[in-house]
Amino acid sequence: MLGKTCWTAVMSGAALLVQSTLGGVALAQTFDASRIEVDKELAERVPDKVRQTGVLVGGSDNDYAPWEYLAGADGQTPEGIDIDIGNAIAARLGLKYESRTAQFTTILPALGTNYDVGMSAFSITEERKKVVNFVSYAETGNEWVIKAGNPTGFDPKNVCGRQIAVQSGSRHEEKLMEVNKGCLDGDHKEMAILPFKTQTEAVTRVATGGADATITGSATALYAAFKSNKTLETIRPVGEELNVRGLNGIAIAKKDEALTELLADTLTTLIKDGTYNAILDSWGMAAVGVEKAEINPASGH
Known part of the structure; x- marks a missing residue:
């Protein structure tokens, strides 16, 4: 049912599969x-x-x-x-x-x-x-997507100073801007917000180590972690700006x-x-x- 690899990345010299398997294993029965x-x-x-x-x-x-x-x-x-x-x-x-x-x-x-x-x-x-x-x-709801085992020590209670990948134009980007303003107002180091055209690109950046985390809708986050061969995991956001259901x-x-x-x-x-x-x-x-x-x-x- 599927036919194109969406997410692939290379990490630590080994091929890391972060994909929807387009051409073999179906995501679900349409x-x-x-x-x-x-x-x-x-x-x-x-x-x-x-x-x-x-x-x-x-x-x-x-x-x-x-x-x-x-x-x-x-x-x-x-x-x-x-x-x-x-x-x-x-x-x-x-x-x-x-x-x-x-x-x-x-x-x-x-x-x-x-x-x-x-x-x-x-x-x-x-x-x-x-x-x-x-x-x-x-x-x-929302979920953070990070590397499995949390090698960068990402803390959802304190995201100031972190590199965060996000889909450009999304509600999550708007909310991250609000959180980042709070970082600056509180004399903390600002986040490095990395915008991408698609959520796929944002997840790939996390998988390759180019960002500490990305935040997205719960369904998409859970799917990304599931398809990553246990190389990604999710964390529930903290704070009223990000830990919301809508x-x-x-x-x-x-x-x-x-x-x-x-x-x-x-x-x-x-x-x-x-x-x-x-x-x-x-x-x-x-x-x-x-x-x-x-x-x-x-x-x-």
Whole structure:
């Protein structure tokens, strides 16, 4: 099911595998959406611009396993939790779902033009809600990813002065900036924040010894540690800035109110009939499930 090595690194002269095995061992069984029945009443509410093409187009960075990543025989087929949920929503509406790969920071500005929705494990924040709408579909926390055995003595209680890799434009980068300000205000050594386009690159930097740690969502962190052949491990963050749980949301352009309401109602039917839980179960991610889909819920941060 997988076809391209995402994470590889060399450490201490030996090959260190930090990868999603694209071409042999599957991450999970991709959920089969072909048996999902169309809800005619919901399908009638599909906006004309989407109905005309028959395709719901989503933007994803597709480099954030297990949420979304590139796989298949050519290594270019999007797969993951977000892709399965997108497929399920589209099937319920009598549509096809198309995930287009884009840099994470470019997705939200292109909603309503290049993409109908943003499906890229977006954390719902008050700042983002000012410019786009969200429909909540998962609840996750944060984790630090470090080398197994913690050879650098990384202490989540004191991250000042540490080299931290992070995905550029992410909520985690914003929070690290807040923590770093606290370091400076307290006359501590500032962090060296190393931004990368993708979370994969950030994890690779930790694996190769170029950073003490990276912080990311719990699902992604746990997956990275699991696939690293026990060369990486996770640590729970400390402090209100980083040790938080929050909602992930499907992003929709502010102007597309009807589509926002339709997606919330559609996801609600998938939750009620068990399809949503079946998707999460197929990825071993039942713990991130929500009981209802909400439009622009309070983010708490």
